[in-house]
Amino acid sequence: MERNTTSPGHVAQRLHLIVASLLFAGHAASASPCQFESQGEGRVAAIVDARSIRLDDGREIRLTGIEPTATTKLALTSLLAGRDVTLRSSDDTPDRYGRQNALVFVGESDASVQATLLAEGDAIVSAEIADRDCAAALMASEAEARRQKKGSWADPSAIKNAESPDDILAGIGRFMVVEGKVLSVRQAGAMTYLNFGRNWTRGFAATISKRTLPAFESAGITLKSLENRRIRVRGWVEGNTGPRIDIRLVGQVELLGANEPTGVRP
Structure with a gap:
């Protein structure tokens, strides 16, 4: 039988590395792009159309940063129906139709619903996001879907x-x-x-x-x-x-x- 030669010092070193990696991961998550100020939370009561949802408190939310494709509404229904969401944006001023423009996050996820739609080829970047890092992250999600010919990019x-x-x-x-x-x-x-x-x-x-x-x-x-x-x-x-x-x-x-x-x- 092979003898275990792992010393207490080696164990401590491994634990230190694990803790350090977890702390780094937590820091990376907090530094993720598109983490704008929270503009409220709510539960999705209805998918209004391919780019708008209604929360249980009556607010209508427009998913900013994307243009829909033929599969967007179906994908939105799968991702958001009945889910608790957090809204993030740099400005919560309603548009002319009374909708609040926001990036939508499900639960504690660091990835926006917009990024998920883009990564699956179920939406197109609209280029309306002014923040450079967030815009680049959304474009990268779309680019990956194009490379893999997912969704509409097929x-x-x-x-x-x-x-x-x-x-x-x-x-x-x-x-x-x-x-x-x-x-x-x-x-x-x-x-x-x-x-x-x-x-x-x-x-x-x-x-x-x-x-x-x-x-x-x-x-x-x-x-x-x-x-x-x-x-x-x-x-x-x-x-x-x-x-x-x-x-x-x-x-x-x-x-x-x-x-x-x-x-x-x-």
Whole structure:
């Protein structure tokens, strides 16, 4: 029989390492992104739609940070029906429909429901979260779902090709994700156009108003530097001739590597 040579000193050292690792894990959890100030708690009484829930005290909550897909409402029902939740956000001011915008957390979980939906491909990042660390964490959840082709990302057409403007134009009024190479950057009045096609009237373009420029400058991005770069943009599709996406937030634009496969974020 093999003799146990573990000494009391070794046991103490192991216990010390275990305790240290637990303390580190607890610290990491408390430092998790998107841990904004608590804006209240409640029990979910109803799933109103693909992005809104109603609590048992009558409050209607809009899940901020995401745009829904075809599977979002079903996933929300599975995650939240009858569950106790905590609401977190930097501002609890109701929107024009009287809904409270918040990140939703089930029980003591450190991961928001939004992050869970994104990780499973059951939602798309809306880019409305201003906090840089939280926005990056949500984008990372979406990127992982894209890599694994989960949920809506299993469909090859989930990300539109900027070189096929007719496919984008067919989605007017919808929130879309588009990838392509910026062929030119042109300014007309107070608007800057990131043109993805050579035909300016029919090709896809992203538009950025003058009032949005300071946000890009603060992020260290000059619009002219985007010329000949591959980027990914997201937003609501507009346009009568060529399709357009109006960029109002820096998070709507992602820079892509020259050789990066479609749908994968660096």
